Amino acid sequence: MFSAFDQIFTVANMQYLLRGALISLGIAAVSLLIGLIFGIIGASCKISKHAFLRAIGNFYVEVIRGTPMLLQIMIIFNVIPIIVTSFTGQAFRMNYYVIGIVAMSINSGAYTTELIRSGINGVDKGQWEACETLGLTHWQTMRLVVLPQAFKRIVPPVVSEFITLIKDSSLISTIGAIELMNSAKVLGATYYEYMSPYCLAAVFYLAMTLTISMFAKKLEGKLAESD
Amino acid sequence: MISNDSMIKVEHITKRFGKKVAVDDVSLNLNRGEIVCLIGPSGSGKSTVLRCIDHLEKPEEGQVYIEGQLLDQKDKNYSMLRRKMGFVFQHFNLFPNMTVMGNLTVAQIQVLHRDEAEAREIALKYLRIVDLEEKQDEFPNKLSGGQKQRVAIARSLCMNPEIMLFDEPTSALDPEMVIEVLEVMRNLAREGMTMMVVTHEMGFAKTVANRVIFLEDGKIIEENDARSFFENPQTDRAKLFLSKVMY
Ligand SMILES: Nc1ncnc2c1ncn2[C@@H]1O[C@H](COP(=O)(O)OP(=O)(O)OP(=O)(O)O)[C@@H](O)[C@H]1O
Ligand SMILES: [Mg+2]
Numbered sequence: 292m293f294s295a296f297d298q299i300f301t302v303a304n305m306q307y308l309l310r311g312a313l314i315s316l317g318i319a320a321v322s323l324l325i326g327l328i329f330g331i332i333g334a335s336c337k338i339s340k341h342a343f344l345r346a347i348g349n350f351y352v353e354v355i356r357g358t359p360m361l362l363q364i365m366i367i368f369n370v371i372p373i374i375v376t377s378f379t380g381q382a383f384r385m386n387y388y389v390i391g392i393v394a395m396s397i398n399s400g401a402y403t404t405e406l407i408r409s410g411i412n413g414v415d416k417g418q419w420e421a422c423e424t425l426g427l428t429h430w431q432t433m434r435l436v437v438l439p440q441a442f443k444r445i446v447p448p449v450v451s452e453f454i455t456l457i458k459d460s461s462l463i464s465t466i467g468a469i470e471l472m473n474s475a476k477v478l479g480a481t482y483y484e485y486m487s488p489y490c491l492a493a494v495f496y497l498a499m500t501l502t503i504s505m506f507a508k509k510l511e512g513k514l515a516e517s518d
Numbered sequence: 519m520i521s522n523d524s525m526i527k528v529e530h531i532t533k534r535f536g537k538k539v540a541v542d543d544v545s546l547n548l549n550r551g552e553i554v555c556l557i558g559p560s561g562s563g564k565s566t567v568l569r570c571i572d573h574l575e576k577p578e579e580g581q582v583y584i585e586g587q588l589l590d591q592k593d594k595n596y597s598m599l600r601r602k603m604g605f606v607f608q609h610f611n612l613f614p615n616m617t618v619m620g621n622l623t624v625a626q627i628q629v630l631h632r633d634e635a636e637a638r639e640i641a642l643k644y645l646r647i648v649d650l651e652e653k654q655d656e657f658p659n660k661l662s663g664g665q666k667q668r669v670a671i672a673r674s675l676c677m678n679p680e681i682m683l684f685d686e687p688t689s690a691l692d693p694e695m696v697i698e699v700l701e702v703m704r705n706l707a708r709e710g711m712t713m714m715v716v717t718h719e720m721g722f723a724k725t726v727a728n729r730v731i732f733l734e735d736g737k738i739i740e741e742n743d744a745r746s747f748f749e750n751p752q753t754d755r756a757k758l759f760l761s762k763v764m765y
Binding site for chain 1: 597601603609613615625629670674677
């Protein structure tokens with residue numbers, strides 16, 4: 292099974308996998324950040340007074356969470372060049388990584404929308420009432436009282452979302468991006484042996500996810516201290 | 519000390535939650551310096567009456583007047599009128615993300631536009647009144663229930679309200695902490711604050727209140743000066759209620 296392990300387990304190949312791992316990590320991190328912006332917008336829509344904005348927020352969340360991420364990647368992969376071409380009139384081929392980031396950001400945004408919304412809704416309504424009786428406006432209450440409390444509830448699940456994104460970034464190997472998953476495949480094809488590179492990729496994935504979840508546990512403890 | 523100018527006037531307010539009529543055509547009046555206790559069995563609508571006065575709940579029918587002025591959401595003095603009232607909650611509702619000092623200054627700075635130094639000075643003055651000056655840099659989670667409620671009272675007082683509304687301020691407290699909170703309220707009463715207090719503390723109602731309003735099923739069943747109410751209740755329902763809560 293691991294017939295070519297000795298040939299594969301070289302410094303150069305490990306560097307190759309490491310590069311893939313860093314790309315996966317980078318794509319996940321950028322997607323998380325852009326996704327957080329979408330999440331803030333989405334959550335603002337979902338808790339808005341306006342029914343229309345709430346409908347948009349719901350539509351976004353339900354569509355994204357109700358369809359496979361792989362399908363979303365494929366659609367974006369096909370749709371973006373068509374849109375760009377229709378504007379510029381020129382054939383267009385976008386960078387695989389950018390497509391991956393766009394798709395993953397949109398996907399992650401739907402999940403963080405829900406995380407942020409439930410974080411805000413989880414703040415005791417007595418806090419709103421106390422602010423109301425003190426004369427604070429809606430936005431002052433949100434900014435000074437509710438969001439700081441919601442933040443603590445939001446951080447731990449956002450870290451889990453980051454871990455999910457690192458794993459799910461493997462899906463963009465299907466459109467040709469050379470991240471960790473694809474790097475392993477390339478090594479497998481080179482040596483006609485896939486088990487060794489796949490298992491090595493697993494080690495790299497685990498190194499990233501376990502480190503982050505360890506960090507998350509520490510952070511959670513810190514955040515819980517003042518409750 | 520009680521004068522004849524009306525601080526709160528409630529006219530025929532009704533509030534429903536779905537089919538349930540929580541407050542049913544209630545009218546009442548509170549003069550400057552007066553202390554009124556709202557009592558009645560659980561679910562009788564005491565909290566809802568108090569919350570309607572402060573517009574935490576909007577009554578569906580009827581009007582609330584503060585110092586003779588109609589409390590109306592569409593009116594431009596709406597928030598100014600609401601600010602004349604301080605509200606103390608059963609569960610304190612302190613802001614856990616701020617220190618005691620932060621709790622006491624945030625609205626002063628944001629709403630009254632006091633500068634920070636002035637706000638802190640005023641906060642300290644009220645912390646001294648509730649005897650918690652040394653806790654100014656603590657977070658609320660480090661305080662006992664009684665201390666939390668005293669901070670919450672101080673927080674309201676920092677906004678210089680003319681009326682204080684209390685919704686069962688001691689019901690969430692361990693018995694040994696009830697006294698310290700009632701003592702603060704007693705002092706406020708002595709200073710001439712106009713107060714409306716929902717409470718199960720009959721001893722407090724008896725000794726501090728000028729007047730008692732007894733509610734049941736959302737309606738005012740009996741209203742009398744405190745002494746007459748406790749010594750000589752007029753209605754059977756008030757008699758029955760008192761026989762259950764006084765031992
Ligand atoms: N937000 C709400 N939604 C639905 N029903 C409510 C709500 N608030 C109060 N009620 C109902 O209205 C009635 C009056 O409630 P309220 O809280 O005013 O009573 P209370 O006299 O303060 O009781 P307690 O002594 O238990 O605090 C109750 O039947 C209660 O179930
Ligand atoms: Mg109540």
